[in-house]
Amino acid sequence: MHFPVHKKIRIGFFIAFTVIIAASIFSYLVAKNLLENAGRLNHAIEVSKRLEVITRQLKEAEAAIRGYNLTKDSSFLDPSMKERSKRIEREYLLLRQITAESPQQQRHLDTLRDLLAIKYRQLMSGSHAVTVARQESSVKEGEKSMDKLDRKVQDMIRIEESQVHEKARLFHFFSVLWVPVIFISSIVAILIGIYSYVTLTREFRLQLHIESKMKSYQRDLQQNISLLNKTNQELEQFAYVASHDLQEPLRKISTFSDRLQMKYKDQLPPDATQLIDRMVSAVSRMRVLINDLLVFSRAGRITPESITTIDMNVLLQEVLADLEVTLEEKNVTVTTETLPVIEGSATSFHQLFQNILANAIKFASPNRPLEIHIRQQVLSGRELGFVKENRWDTPFCRISIEDNGIGFDPAFAERIFLIFQRLHGISEYSGTGIGLAICKKIVDSHNGFIFAEGMPNKGATFIIVLPLAQTNKNEN
Incomplete structure (x- = not known):
């Protein structure tokens, strides 16, 4: 022993x-x-x-x-x-x-x-x-x-x-x-x-050795962080340049296909017209994918200057206003509780709620009108039960967005937040599989947590846990 x-x-x-x-x-x-x-x-x-x-x-x-x-x-x-x-x-x-x-x-x-x-x-x-x-x-x-x-x-x-x-x-x-x-x-x-x-002498020497190693590890870690930041910046620049360069040939393909259809529409056989339509559809999907990749690369990029105090009720009303036409077309009922004031990036939070609500609208059940319920609860880290001990006294807001759509198998609760992960074929539901990955990236950058619960043909619930106040470092 x-x-x-x-x-x-x-x-x-x-x-x-x-x-x-x-x-x-x-x-x-x-x-x-x-x-x-x-x-x-x-x-x-x-x-x-x-x-x-x-x-x-x-x-x-x-x-x-x-x-x-x-x-x-x-x-x-x-x-x-x-x-x-x-x-x-x-x-x-x-x-x-x-x-x-x-x-x-x-x-x-x-x-x-x-x-x-x-x-x-x-x-x-x-x-x-x-x-x-x-x-x-x-x-x-x-x-x-x-x-x-x-x-x-x-x-x-x-x-x-x-x-x-x-x-x-x-x-x-x-x-x-x-x-x-x-x-x-x-x-x-x-x-x-x-x-x-x-014993104390040996322990003191061991402590000095550990401190020396820790300083060495800290230097290496600092170098790696600097290298990683530099690499991330280069990747962001590359993604921006690559996406910008990819947009140009897509625009040319789209322009040439439009001219081809307008100029030679009556001369083209039916098969050629069908191929051109499929090419135009592929170009459109490619353009959406490139735009979503750009959004994903920029999502969650917050700075101390971008963090402000946000009235989540006002922000949610702005999101619902942006989705007003779609909500009316789908006859969607949205009920919400009074949300608290939270520190964070207003742009990121707007994108977060818009993606989740748009996701609920997209996967609405054809057999019943879509209902979305937004609830909130302020809890301490200790009451949440899954945060680290150093955050037990931190106040969090637990926001749940529940719908009665088609739902999903609980086995895919974590998979849906991975980039390019789709639970349905592109012929059934449109999309690139990036929206929920963007949501997770935004929540992670705000030192929060996001979970999903669902049952097939019964609906899904997205749970967002955010600290009421932000700190200077990520504590997840």
Whole structure:
């Protein structure tokens, strides 16, 4: 299965982006765990520090009592036990505030408060002991109490150490994975970047090659267009000159045949008279054919200067006026809807409608009066359904010319627009087979479309689709 280059690059960048996001999330988790570990370590150090301060102050107070009892020197009681107790209380409150988020430590602090209260009473009683026995008893009770305090302090320190150890293990787990993950992510991102660079470079070179070829093709096409225009001009000149030169011998043949008939009419045998009549008829057909070829060579030749805004209703009335005599002779009924204003060549449109109407009159059915109905509908290119996507928003006028003449086989719907194509013999219907070819050429030159529909002995419909406004180039 082949993937376009832009899809490959899009998938590659999506993978790289996903890898970078995953690596960023993992790095965030590692950094967060590192900060939490550092915070937990600082917390443990702070708790240990406060507990150490409390323990040290208790021991100092106890040592001061012992010194006083031994020496009776009152300087050992400075600062006093009450002042020392306040200091220990401040440290205790700070410790309680530090461990506020740990219910287990709070319970230990509750026990520690009770032990501190007992120790305070022992210190106060020790400072007033007067007998040796009383002093010894106070010392022993102080040691027991101090042992309990030390154990409780150690319990609290072990809790802090266990939490620090747990955080350290989690950090170790993330730190072990972090380096490989970042390394692999970097490698993947680098590989995708290299692939994208190589692909884009190759695509860029291919684009340059295509642009170079396109410029070469454009130059060749421009040369061919210039050559074609030159050839067309030469052909038009040739057709005009050839037709003009052909007219001269035809005029001479016609003149000589007329003189022959007028001068020797009574002397010619019947066979000779018949041959001269057939020669005159052939000359007439040849003259019509040459004139039609001239019209065909000039049909559809429009320039920006020849394009004007045309009221199709006025133009259609002019065409009907030109055909008035024939319409009356054939007893033809023409009905028409109101047509829109269309940009184009008035001369070309006049010839277009005149050819189609004349064609309908020529192929009228001998069994019924001829009726011609002209209808219109303004549609967008999208609604028409057969124009290119770049013209979907262009407004078009769809004109249908329907008659109830002899019609034609639908198999010949496209053939009738080809030059010299006839569906009937010349003995049945006159004509050169150029009229509808001229119509197609005119419609094509106006960026439009023409179709024909028909049924034998029922009639024919010619559909002309023209844009309401013309552009500078052919867009069919």
